[in-house]
Amino acid sequence: MRWISIRRPLSRILLLHFGRLSEIVFALPACSAVRERFPDARITGVATPWGCELLALSGVVSDCWPITSTHPADLLLPWNALEAIQAMGELRERRYELAIDFHPSGGTILIALAAGVRARLAAGRPEGFAGLFFNVWRVPEDPRRHLVDRYLDALRALDIPPTARIPTVRTDPEADERFERWLRAQGVEPGELLIGLSPEADPSATPWPWDRFRDLAQRLVAHFCARILTVGGERPTRRGLPKGTLRVRARALRELASALARCALVVSGDAGAGHLAAALGVPTLMLGCASTRRPLGDEHRFVERAALDRYSVERVFEMASEMLGRSRTATLFRS
Numbered sequence: 001m002r003w004i005s006i007r008r009p010l011s012r013i014l015l016l017h018f019g020r021l022s023e024i025v026f027a028l029p030a031c032s033a034v035r036e037r038f039p040d041a042r043i044t045g046v047a048t049p050w051g052c053e054l055l056a057l058s059g060v061v062s063d064c065w066p067i068t069s070t071h072p073a074d075l076l077l078p079w080n081a082l083e084a085i086q087a088m089g090e091l092r093e094r095r096y097e098l099a100i101d102f103h104p105s106g107g108t109i110l111i112a113l114a115a116g117v118r119a120r121l122a123a124g125r126p127e128g129f130a131g132l133f134f135n136v137w138r139v140p141e142d143p144r145r146h147l148v149d150r151y152l153d154a155l156r157a158l159d160i161p162p163t164a165r166i167p168t169v170r171t172d173p174e175a176d177e178r179f180e181r182w183l184r185a186q187g188v189e190p191g192e193l194l195i196g197l198s199p200e201a202d203p204s205a206t207p208w209p210w211d212r213f214r215d216l217a218q219r220l221v222a223h224f225c226a227r228i229l230t231v232g233g234e235r236p237t238r239r240g241l242p243k244g245t246l247r248v249r250a251r252a253l254r255e256l257a258s259a260l261a262r263c264a265l266v267v268s269g270d271a272g273a274g275h276l277a278a279a280l281g282v283p284t285l286m287l288g289c290a291s292t293r294r295p296l297g298d299e300h301r302f303v304e305r306a307a308l309d310r311y312s313v314e315r316v317f318e319m320a321s322e323m324l325g326r327s328r329t330a331t332l333f334r335s
Contacts, residue, residue, distance in 0.1 A: 014044050015043060017051055044096070194229055194262055195226045206308050227246065
């Protein structure tokens with residue numbers, strides 16, 4: 001394989017990311033840097049349906065191509081093959097000049113090759129022989145650096161300097177209106193304090209026990225007269241949560257974003273919902289994440305996974321109370 005270097009303007013770029021939602025959130029600063037470097041380019045995102053929604057809400061892509069699975073075996077299934085062939089044909093007709101793959105896999109490599117993209121950059125570390133299919137030089141990855149910075153480092157191959165380090169995303173106004181109507185239907189008063197709880201954790205993360213989340217919710221309601229919103233995950237609502245707790249069952253990412261944006265604080269495990277809340281600018285207390293995956297921004301706090309066992313409900317409650325106080329004071333000043 002001959003390594004190539006790209007220093008010229010590009011007009012058609014493909015962004016591929018089939019990692020978890022949290023990882024796509026961390027890729028947003030790199031995607032924004034690509035957009036700023038090539039403001040007039042047609043940038044197409046290829047991701048899961050929720051990943052495509054996230055890229056669209058961030059405003060970095062011109063259009064998006066949702067694909068449920070990139071596993072080669074899934075792409076070749078009879079009921080998927082025709083759709084995959086049509087998709088690859090259309091992507092090939094667009095003549096993309098560069099593909100940036102944030103989560104390299106056999107499926108994403110197949111998509112880039114089938115689309116005829118000649119220049120291919122792995123923004124995430126390729127595993128095994130996958131590295132043989134990428135031909136744009138990239139700096140060696142340092143696993144000690146935050147994932148946001150590792151993605152940004154990879155763009156040095158394209159002479160793209162980092163412009164912003166904190167992931168940011170906006171909500172959809174129509175989804176915001178629908179969520180406000182839903183809140184009114186549930187009896188939530190205007191201005192009522194909402195606190196989001198998302199106990200879920202990605203497989204590599206350390207979860208905080210559910211019973212501690214439950215006890216924390218009871219304390220927050222008792223001390224702040226707050227309404228609890230449980231978000232994220234597919235588990236059924238569990239007993240023991242305070243009376244009046246609302247469960248958000250979002251069918252689309254834009255619905256989840258609108259629910260999280262309405263909260264004054266989100267307490268979460270290291271998973272997509274918590275990282276999405278942080279990107280929305282909602283003060284987020286993340287429990288059990290690695291320092292390389294912590295939410296970025298002064299308004300957020302986190303507890304590393306190695307120290308999580310030492311954090312009682314009382315200690316986390318104190319942290320949440322402090323964050324709520326700062327959040328409400330900032331709101332008063334803004335108003």
